[in-house]
Each structure stands twice: as structure tokens, then as C-alpha cells.
Amino acid sequence: MKMQIKEFAQQIGVSVRTLHYYDEIGLLKPSEVDAQNGYRFYDERSLERMQEILFYRELDFSLKTIAQILLSPDYDKQQALSRQRKLLLAKKERLERLIMAIDSVEKGECFMKTKNEYEVLKSQYAEEAKQRWGNTAAYKEFEQRHTDHSQAAALIDAVFEEFAELNRAGVSPDSEPAKITVEKLQQCITDNFYTCTDDILKGLGQMYVTDDRFRKNIDRHGEGTAEFVSACIKSYCK
Structure with missing residues (x-):
């Protein structure tokens, strides 16, 4: 042909x-x-x-x-197809959850409760964050911004879901897709909270696994997601 x-x-x-x-x-x-x-x-x-x-x-x-x-010399078509299938299935599950959310909202139900969840986290972490980073330029920038934090939290949550999809698909933390997702997380934080330098990002990556509250919150997207995010950030910040 x-x-x-x-x-x-x-x-x-x-x-x-x-x-x-x-x-x-x-x-x-x-x-x-x-x-x-x-x-x-x-x-x-x-x-x-x-x-x-x-x-x-x-x-x-x-x-x-x-x-x-x-174009990678290590490219294996069968492995790639298997990985693509896993990623597409994960995307399908995420889209189905979004459809369920839309159906619930249409019925007048509160499905995601993102704002309420954020307010709980905000009150839980606010004083601790001020004590740890109150004198830093990043924290002062955060206080001066007029960000819709509930919406920003939802955006970051969506990035963590992308990390979970990569992790379920067996993608390596030092792969190009993982690096792209780290960049997306860094940009999301910068756009909505404060300028997220590589040093700050590295610290966040460590905190995601050392602080049980953050680990549990991120692992809502799938067991081991926090470890995977931390490993991706560590690789990115080398």
C-alpha cells in the first residue's frame, strides 16, 4: 500500500x-x-x-x-503499547469521575467538596506554615496575593492525579513525562501561591513524604503517589 x-x-x-x-x-x-x-x-x-x-x-x-x-534507541513498541493502555485506562477512570461529579452537580448535590476540604487544611496548616516560613519572601508573597485558594488547591490536586496516573503506568521518575509533570506542578504553585524556586520545590518534595498529613492527602490518588511525586521532584532538581 x-x-x-x-x-x-x-x-x-x-x-x-x-x-x-x-x-x-x-x-x-x-x-x-x-x-x-x-x-x-x-x-x-x-x-x-x-x-x-x-x-x-x-x-x-x-x-x-x-x-x-x-526516537529513543531504547524504545520498545510492545512495552509502550502496554504503558499507553494503562495510562488511557487511568484517564478513562478520571473522566468517569468527572462525569459523575457533573451529574451530581446537576442534581444539586455537592460532590467534590473541594472548598470545604481546603478550608480544613488551611486552618490546620496556616499557623504552622507561618511559624516555619513566615520570614521568607515566598510566604510574604503568598500573603499579598488574592488567590482563590480553593480553586488553586483543586488545580494542584489535578496535577497530583496526573502523577498518580504515571505511577500506575510504571513510568520512571526520571522520564520526560515525569519531568513535564513536575514542571506543571512548579508552575501551578508559582501561578497561584508564590514563586516556587527549585530549592522550594525540593523542600516540598521532601515534605510530601516526611509529613504524614501531606502523604495521606496525596495518596488519596493512589497508594505510593506521594513517594512517586517526591522521587520525580528529586530527579528534576538534581
Whole structure:
């Protein structure tokens, strides 16, 4: 089977421009290029590679990360498919929980109780946090911000859920997806609370496993999530 680029694009549901870009970054190259007119052709192996790309895109991996995974000399297709399946199942479970939450809200029920949970945690940790970090620039920045902390807590909780999904899928703490998720956590903290430097992030990573309250809260997403987050942060901050 051999298809020209337009036919191939139509079959997989992407634009010709997208295929040109994938070729440019080395993610998906044509199986053949006509030396005379420069026409690009794609075959069954191209379809298989595109399928792998689409699986990773469905999991919200960046094109850069997908390229690093697929072009790695250690890439094992069967292991990758098994890992993708686990990640997709975890995403399916998370989406089902969100659908249940929406159904509950439509019925007038309070399903997530995120705000109430945050207020409990806030009162529990506020005085301790002030004693430990009250003189730091980060804490002063935190006090000066007018953040919707309940919403911010929900955003960070969503990042911890992503860590849990990676952990369930057997992803290594020093992998590219793990590093990307650490960056997302760091940025989320910076956007909503205070400037989260690498030193602060490293301290948080240690606290997630040494403080039982934080460990239990994070492990709500799955046993061992706190340990995994801490390991990912440690690898990232090397």
C-alpha cells in the first residue's frame, strides 16, 4: 500500500500541513519521496507510527516528548503499547469521575467538596506554615496575593492525579513525562501561591513524604503517589 500525502492525511484525519511539520521535526517521515517531483508517499508502517503518535497525543503528551520517546534507541513498541493502555485506562477512570461529579452537580448535590476540604487544611496548616516560613519572601508573597485558594488547591490536586496516573503506568521518575509533570506542578504553585524556586520545590518534595498529613492527602490518588511525586521532584532538581 502506498498513498500520497493528501490521501494519507484524509485517512488519518490530520492536515497536510501537520504531516509536513511532523516530517520537519523527524516525528513521522514519508516512507518514500519522489526524487523528480518531491511527492511524499506513506505506507502501512507510516500508519502504525501515526497510530502510536495519536495514542500519545490523546494522553496530552507534547510533540517534543513524543519525538523523544519514539526516537529513543531504547524504545520498545510492545512495552509502550502496554504503558499507553494503562495510562488511557487511568484517564478513562478520571473522566468517569468527572462525569459523575457533573451529574451530581446537576442534581444539586455537592460532590467534590473541594472548598470545604481546603478550608480544613488551611486552618490546620496556616499557623504552622507561618511559624516555619513566615520570614521568607515566598510566604510574604503568598500573603499579598488574592488567590482563590480553593480553586488553586483543586488545580494542584489535578496535577497530583496526573502523577498518580504515571505511577500506575510504571513510568520512571526520571522520564520526560515525569519531568513535564513536575514542571506543571512548579508552575501551578508559582501561578497561584508564590514563586516556587527549585530549592522550594525540593523542600516540598521532601515534605510530601516526611509529613504524614501531606502523604495521606496525596495518596488519596493512589497508594505510593506521594513517594512517586517526591522521587520525580528529586530527579528534576538534581
